[in-house]
Amino acid sequence: MAVATSPRTIPTWDLPLRLCHWLLVALVIDAWISNKLGDMRLSWHIWNGYAILILLVFRIIWGFVGSSTARFANFMTGWSAVTHYLKSTMRGNAPYFPGHNPAGGWSVAAMLFLLTMQGMCGLFASDDIMASGPLNFLLSQTMTGKLSTLHSVGFWLLLGMIALHLSGVFFYLFFKKDNLITPMITGIKYARDNHPEPSVQIQSSWIAFLVLIGSSLLVWLGVQVWKW
Ligand code: HEM
Numbered sequence: 332m333a334v335a336t337s338p339r340t341i342p343t344w345d346l347p348l349r350l351c352h353w354l355l356v357a358l359v360i361d362a363w364i365s366n367k368l369g370d371m372r373l374s375w376h377i378w379n380g381y382a383i384l385i386l387l388v389f390r391i392i393w394g395f396v397g398s399s400t401a402r403f404a405n406f407m408t409g410w411s412a413v414t415h416y417l418k419s420t421m422r423g424n425a426p427y428f429p430g431h432n433p434a435g436g437w438s439v440a441a442m443l444f445l446l447t448m449q450g451m452c453g454l455f456a457s458d459d460i461m462a463s464g465p466l467n468f469l470l471s472q473t474m475t476g477k478l479s480t481l482h483s484v485g486f487w488l489l490l491g492m493i494a495l496h497l498s499g500v501f502f503y504l505f506f507k508k509d510n511l512i513t514p515m516i517t518g519i520k521y522a523r524d525n526h527p528e529p530s531v532q533i534q535s536s537w538i539a540f541l542v543l544i545g546s547s548l549l550v551w552l553g554v555q556v557w558k559w
């Protein structure tokens with residue numbers, strides 16, 4: 332008689348990475364709401380923008396010192412690995428990755444890049460009436476005009492990227508029967524019988540806390556230093 336064994340669990344996404352993800356989701360939605368419903372000076376939008384910038388600096392540093400699944404070195408691969416992964420996905424025999432797969436890795440990088448550009452342009456943007464980013468005074472009106480346009484266009488690019496991101500997540504859910512969403516909430520994935528158990532090193536949340544303080548200081552100093 333077969334003995335039922337409980338599936339082996341793999342702690343995949345650390346708590347700081349998950350919090351960072353869901354906070355980013357909330358804040359990106361709020362960036363739009365605060366722009367539509369905020370005051371004329373967009374102060375709510377600007378504070379919201381600072382919070383996004385802090386999370387992005389946090390995520391970038393976490394990509395070097397965080398858990399193994401969070402590290403860029405472990406999921407940023409060359410194009411040949413990406414095409415090999417995509418081809419094997421089409422054939423239905425894609426290798427298993429505990430963290431981001433090679434194609435997912437590039438989409439994470441693209442998403443973080445777009446968000447960072449959006450946030451940086453926001454620092455210099457202005458609507459030429461009431462609302463200005465905190466570093467708007469540093470550049471000429473022509474330059475800030477261009478960065479404001481980039482900030483507007485960037486939002487649509489970001490929406491496109493988010494649509495792609497969600498299409499990927501739901502493609503896995505409905506066509507590959509692989510639920511990636513629950514692990515992004517619980518942090519846990521289940522080992523596959525036909526794959527060797529991957530080893531994942533989870534970083535301490537205390538280190539994340541220190542990185543968060545460092546990131547907040549970096550963003551604050553990065554803005555203040557130009558005003559002194
Ligand atoms: C990733 C985060 C951000 C998103 C998604 C975002 C989104 C937007 C959107 C959709 C607009 C309206 C653009 C338009 O009217 O065409 C806007 C305007 C603006 N944002 Fe942001 N923003 C972000 C971050 C920031 C940050 C960090 C700052 C400053 C610290 C900022 C400052 C401004 C300002 C001053 C405007 C008015 C300028 C204009 O209308 O072009 N934003 N933002």
Ligand code: HEM
Pocket residue numbers: 348351352355356357359360390401430431432435439442443493496497500511512513515
């Ligand atoms: C504003 C919207 C969103 C943004 C900006 C965003 C951004 C990101 C980023 C940057 C990552 C990489 C995580 C990391 O390594 O730090 C990621 C992963 C992920 N996101 Fe989102 N996300 C958004 C919305 C969502 C939503 C609504 C869902 C669920 C329906 C979702 C599900 C996931 C999942 C499952 C992963 C992990 C993918 C994997 O296993 O490789 N995201 N997202």
